[in-house]
Amino acid sequence: MHDETDTKERLLNAAEALFARHGCHATSVRAITHAAGANLAAVGYHFGSKEALIRAVIDRRLAPLNRERLARMEAELEAATTASRRPRVATLLRAFIEPTVRFRTTDPKGRDFIAFVARLLHEPEPGARDHFFARMRPVIKRYLPALCAALPKVAPEVIQWRFHFCIGAMAHTLFVAVAPPVAGHHRPTALDGDALVTLLVTFLTAGMKAHS
Amino acid sequence: MHDETDTKERLLNAAEALFARHGCHATSVRAITHAAGANLAAVGYHFGSKEALIRAVIDRRLAPLNRERLARMEAELEAATTASRRPRVATLLRAFIEPTVRFRTTDPKGRDFIAFVARLLHEPEPGARDHFFARMRPVIKRYLPALCAALPKVAPEVIQWRFHFCIGAMAHTLFVAVAPPVAGHHRPTALDGDALVTLLVTFLTAGMKAHS
DNA sequence: GTCTATAGATTGATAGAC
DNA sequence: GTCTATCAATCTATAGAC
Numbered sequence: 001m002h003d004e005t006d007t008k009e010r011l012l013n014a015a016e017a018l019f020a021r022h023g024c025h026a027t028s029v030r031a032i033t034h035a036a037g038a039n040l041a042a043v044g045y046h047f048g049s050k051e052a053l054i055r056a057v058i059d060r061r062l063a064p065l066n067r068e069r070l071a072r073m074e075a076e077l078e079a080a081t082t083a084s085r086r087p088r089v090a091t092l093l094r095a096f097i098e099p100t101v102r103f104r105t106t107d108p109k110g111r112d113f114i115a116f117v118a119r120l121l122h123e124p125e126p127g128a129r130d131h132f133f134a135r136m137r138p139v140i141k142r143y144l145p146a147l148c149a150a151l152p153k154v155a156p157e158v159i160q161w162r163f164h165f166c167i168g169a170m171a172h173t174l175f176v177a178v179a180p181p182v183a184g185h186h187r188p189t190a191l192d193g194d195a196l197v198t199l200l201v202t203f204l205t206a207g208m209k210a211h212s
Numbered sequence: 213m214h215d216e217t218d219t220k221e222r223l224l225n226a227a228e229a230l231f232a233r234h235g236c237h238a239t240s241v242r243a244i245t246h247a248a249g250a251n252l253a254a255v256g257y258h259f260g261s262k263e264a265l266i267r268a269v270i271d272r273r274l275a276p277l278n279r280e281r282l283a284r285m286e287a288e289l290e291a292a293t294t295a296s297r298r299p300r301v302a303t304l305l306r307a308f309i310e311p312t313v314r315f316r317t318t319d320p321k322g323r324d325f326i327a328f329v330a331r332l333l334h335e336p337e338p339g340a341r342d343h344f345f346a347r348m349r350p351v352i353k354r355y356l357p358a359l360c361a362a363l364p365k366v367a368p369e370v371i372q373w374r375f376h377f378c379i380g381a382m383a384h385t386l387f388v389a390v391a392p393p394v395a396g397h398h399r400p401t402a403l404d405g406d407a408l409v410t411l412l413v414t415f416l417t418a419g420m421k422a423h424s
Numbered sequence: 425g426t427c428t429a430t431a432g433a434t435t436g437a438t439a440g441a442c
Numbered sequence: 443g444t445c446t447a448t449c450a451a452t453c454t455a456t457a458g459a460c
Contacts, residue, residue, distance in 0.1 A: 007443080007444090020336065021336055022336055022337055023237060023335070023336050023337060025235065025237040025238050026237050026336075026337060028434075028435065028436080029435080029436060029437085030434085030435080030436090038444085039443090039444055039445055039446090040436095040437095040445090040446090041437085041438075041443095041444075041445070041446090042443085042444075042445095043436090043437095044436085044437060044438070045443070045444080046443090049436080049437080050436065050437090115334075115336060118334045119331075119334045119335070119336060121334070121384065122327075122330045122331045122333070122334060122383075122384070122387050123235070123331070124232060124233055124234055124235045124238075124327060124331060125234055125235060125238060157401050158411065160401075161385070161403075161408075161411050162411075162415055164381075164384065164385055164388055165381040165384075165385060165412065165415050165416075166381075167384060168380045168381040168382070168383060168384020168385055168388075169376075169377040169378075169380040169381040169384075170380070171334075171380060171384065172333065172334070172376065172377075172379060172380025172381075172383065172384070173373070173376055173377060173380055175334050176376055188369055188372035188373050188376070189369050189372075191373075196373075198424075199370065199373050199374075199424070200377065202422050202424050203374055203377050203419040203420075203422055204377075204419060205422070206418045206419045206421065206422035207415035207416060207418045207419040208415075209418065210414050210415055210417070210418035210419075212410075212411070212414050219425080219426085240452080240453065240454085241453080241454065241455085242452090242453080242454095250426085251425095251426055251427055251428085252427085252428090252454095252455095253425095253426075253427070253428090253455085253456080254425085254426075254427095255454095255455095256454085256455060256456070257425070257426080258425095261454080261455080262454070262455090
């Protein structure tokens with residue numbers, strides 16, 4: 001029952017899987033501790049509350065993800081500067097999207113996190129959602145100027161909205177690609193992660209560049 | 213307390229508002245009946261169960277919405293046929309998107325429904341989500357061939373994925389535009405419904421047409 | 425149709441022994 | 443750190459009077 005990993009990490013893993021499959025509201029502390037092979041009181045001891053556990057599940061995956069997003073974005077900005085060109089929209093979008101998808105392919109646990117986040121994005125109650133957006137805000141705040149530099153002919157307010165379109169398309173797509181259990185749903189042909197990213201980047205780049 | 217409307221409708225209104233604000237899992241039958249000025253047993257009597265009430269909330273708004281979507285799509289197909297041209301991508305997308313947004317502007321209750329549906333889209337548990345997709349399937353099944361006719365140079369499997377991108381972008385955008393309570397979130401300038409639809413249609417049309 | 429009352433299960437959190 | 447035991451609050455659903 002008990003892995004080599006410590007209880008705290010087993011709780012995070014179990015919570016992530018259950019949140020993805022049933023939502024965080026529908027997942028009880030009892031279910032989490034049982035799946036982790038831990039005692040009912042373990043969540044209270046290690047995290048303080050169920051809410052704090054949810055935040056910990058978010059942070060564990062999101063922090064390295066956003067680090068990679070920013071690093072790749074900065075690399076493109078730097079390459080553009082030294083080559084005296086504008087940053088490329090497609091490269092910026094790929095830098096934002098690809099870490100998530102690759103992460104989904106690499107780590108089997110990644111799938112759970114993606115389904116969880118897609119749901120989190122539209123969580124009506126504050127709490128978990130606000131925490132998620134607080135972690136995303138610094139990334140978005142630095143992506144917007146980069147996109148504006150890449151698209152000097154598109155108004156900044158339009159770019160803001162279009163970036164929202166990108167985030168929505170990405171989240172929904174990853175959710176659909178990751179969570180097959182939609183009974184009889186018309187899911188298109190399965191794709192590997194790379195093909196999916198390319199498909200998304202092509203679509204979103206054309207949208208970002210559209211002249212209104 | 214009691215409006216002129218009957219109990220059943222008051223329950224639907226109260227449920228819709230509460231589902232939008234707190235999610236359907238986090239909304240208790242007690243909260244619904246209390247908000248509707250009805251008795252705790254009223255949900256059981258009028259709908260049979262909480263699940264059946266959720267389905268009724270979905271159907272009440274979605275049925276007329278999808279009727280309008282299909283009617284406007286068929287009108288474009290017919291206009292294209294009589295003029296011996298291809299259907300226009302932008303017109304098809306607008307026919308899909310505009311009813312929802314206009315509906316949001318017209319009916320103050322529309323806002324609640326949109327927030328509810330955005331959440332429903334990524335609901336991990338079957339039940340409400342499966343019911344929603346069952347209602348959407350006939351619409352999507354008729355939109356895909358129309359889009360293929362409008363885009364003869366894009367492969368049908370690519371069109372399927374791109375239509376997913378459209379749905380994700382639309383759902384997330386409407387949710388963001390409708391649900392302001394994101395603390396400190398970088399929401400772009402407020403827009404009226406028409407401007408938002410145009411912004412979306414421009415973006416998505418360019419994406420649909422992109423040559424891979 | 426509306427109401428009270430309650431059954432029966434489940435929830436998050438915690439006190440206190442080990 | 444882990445465990446048992448339990449509290450107080452909540453939940454959906456329903457039986458039965460009016």
